[in-house]
Amino acid sequence: MTKSNHQTTANPPSSEAHKSLSMYEAVLARFNQAAEIYNLPTDIADILRVPQKQVKVNLPVMMDNGKVQVFEGYRIIHSTYLGPSKGGIRYGLDVNDDEVKALAAWMTYKCAVAGLPLGGAKGGITCDPRSMSVGELERLTRQYTLAMVDVFGPNLDIPAPDMNTGKREMAWIVDEYSKLKRESTPGVVTGKPVTLGGSKGRESATGRGVMIHTLEAMKKIGIDRKKSTAAVQGFGNVGSFAAKMLHSKNITVVAISDYTGAYYNEKGIDLDRALQHQKAHKNTLEGFTGGDKISNEELLTLEVDVLVPAALQNQISAEIAHKIKAKLIVEGANGPTEVEADEILHDKGIIVVPDILANSGGVTVSYFEWVQNKQGFYWQEDEVNNRHDTYMQQAFEQVWYNSKQYKTNLRLGAYITAFKKLEKALRYRGNY
Ligand code: NAD
Numbered sequence: 001m002t003k004s005n006h007q008t009t010a011n012p013p014s015s016e017a018h019k020s021l022s023m024y025e026a027v028l029a030r031f032n033q034a035a036e037i038y039n040l041p042t043d044i045a046d047i048l049r050v051p052q053k054q055v056k057v058n059l060p061v062m063m064d065n066g067k068v069q070v071f072e073g074y075r076i077i078h079s080t081y082l083g084p085s086k087g088g089i090r091y092g093l094d095v096n097d098d099e100v101k102a103l104a105a106w107m108t109y110k111c112a113v114a115g116l117p118l119g120g121a122k123g124g125i126t127c128d129p130r131s132m133s134v135g136e137l138e139r140l141t142r143q144y145t146l147a148m149v150d151v152f153g154p155n156l157d158i159p160a161p162d163m164n165t166g167k168r169e170m171a172w173i174v175d176e177y178s179k180l181k182r183e184s185t186p187g188v189v190t191g192k193p194v195t196l197g198g199s200k201g202r203e204s205a206t207g208r209g210v211m212i213h214t215l216e217a218m219k220k221i222g223i224d225r226k227k228s229t230a231a232v233q234g235f236g237n238v239g240s241f242a243a244k245m246l247h248s249k250n251i252t253v254v255a256i257s258d259y260t261g262a263y264y265n266e267k268g269i270d271l272d273r274a275l276q277h278q279k280a281h282k283n284t285l286e287g288f289t290g291g292d293k294i295s296n297e298e299l300l301t302l303e304v305d306v307l308v309p310a311a312l313q314n315q316i317s318a319e320i321a322h323k324i325k326a327k328l329i330v331e332g333a334n335g336p337t338e339v340e341a342d343e344i345l346h347d348k349g350i351i352v353v354p355d356i357l358a359n360s361g362g363v364t365v366s367y368f369e370w371v372q373n374k375q376g377f378y379w380q381e382d383e384v385n386n387r388h389d390t391y392m393q394q395a396f397e398q399v400w401y402n403s404k405q406y407k408t409n410l411r412l413g414a415y416i417t418a419f420k421k422l423e424k425a426l427r428y429r430g431n432y
Contacts, residue, residue, distance in 0.1 A: 030412065044423050059072075084154070114360040170190070199378070234257065
């Protein structure tokens with residue numbers, strides 16, 4: 001690689017062009033905007049615009065009815081320039097290679113922003129986990145692990161949970177991978193149960209990170225947290241822990257939701273009651289009586305200080321962005337804001353803490369889990385949390401600084417923070 005050709009040729013697409021962007025195109029749109037502002041050298045931009053490796057597999061699984069069903073599985077490694085690749089595995093009917101590719105690229109930027117010695121990857125299986133039995137899910141997860149046995153590895157590529165996967169699936173992967181490799185390999189995944197080498201504090205880490213970034217942003221923009229309110233979309237791993245953590249800092253969580261509906265209580269939702277309700281109702285909030293039922297759009301456009309989208313991608317469209325009243329958006333989910341909404345929110349003076357910063361607490365404690373697996377020595381929860389908070393505060397400061405230095409929003413400031421580290425790593429690594 002040479003230092004010549006410093007101009008990147010890509011122009012950010014116009015907002016008209018953003019309308020029907022796929023998820024990966026949405027990644028590229030932001031990438032191109034940030035690359036232009038930072039003046040990312042063309043050779044580095046060309047390398048980072050595409051994933052390093054893409055694996056697609058077909059997985060035959062014996063279903064409970066005695067018939068074989070074939071599922072599509074993916075693992076996309078966007079980069080290994082800062083270290084082995086890291087990224088979750090999601091199950092869902094909408095999972096496809098474009099989505100996994102986008103999520104893999106975000107992992108590269110997320111790890112770089114958080115200051116972790118890791119690259120980025122993501123995996124997924126197209127399936128309907130809610131309609132499958134535990135046995136079917138276990139056989140599917142083991143088949144996927146078998147298909148990926150040469151892709152995964154503690155020094156190669158380390159999966160973790162994402163939507164519709166959790167410590168149960170991670171435990172199956174550790175077990176299958178260890179059997180295939182004929183040695184105990186807890187470090188092949190993170191987000192495992194603590195008894196199998198998981199880290200204390202991992203399950204709550206993404207929600208904890210959302211809380212830290214909320215507090216940091218509130219300090220910068222002068223919101224008094226004790227008088228503040230929040231609405232949280234999604235009540236799964238990220239949303240439920242984020243809500244609990246915000247509540248623990250005296251922020252009143254007035255609305256929560258899941259795929260079955262949204263609930264509003266101006267005095268604050270009783271979160272323990274919501275969690276108990278969820279446990280007793282097949283993991284849903286359906287029928288929750290601790291608040292008035294409102295629509296998803298009403299939740300997103302409530303008059304609150306903080307909005308935490310922690311469910312799915314593409315929730316904040318341009319139309320919704322025009323109606324948003326929150327002062328601060330902290331993106332717990334990956335890709336919740338569409339490209340054309342960025343400018344609208346910016347013009348309205350709404351601060352958006354972007355996904356690649358806001359939800360990086362999960363991968364940060366995943367990194368700690370991987371370190372503990374390598375050491376064979378396990379930390380107390382306080383040590384995990386304190387280290388996590390320090391990493392997150394440092395990452396926030398760097399992104400804030402770069403956004404000011406380059407006179408841009410926090411999202412592009414986060415990409416620029418990542419570019420600085422990736423550019424250095426690629427230059428040191430040299431060329432063929
Ligand atoms: P999860 O499966 O535990 O929870 C998802 C939640 O969203 C559930 O409560 C579900 O009911 C809800 N939901 C689904 N569709 C909805 C809709 N239309 N309206 C409202 N709610 C809806 O998943 P998770 O692990 O919490 O992940 C959520 C998001 O956070 C994803 O974008 C994921 O990529 C991202 N993320 C997760 C982690 C992690 O550590 N789990 C880390 C970083 C980013």
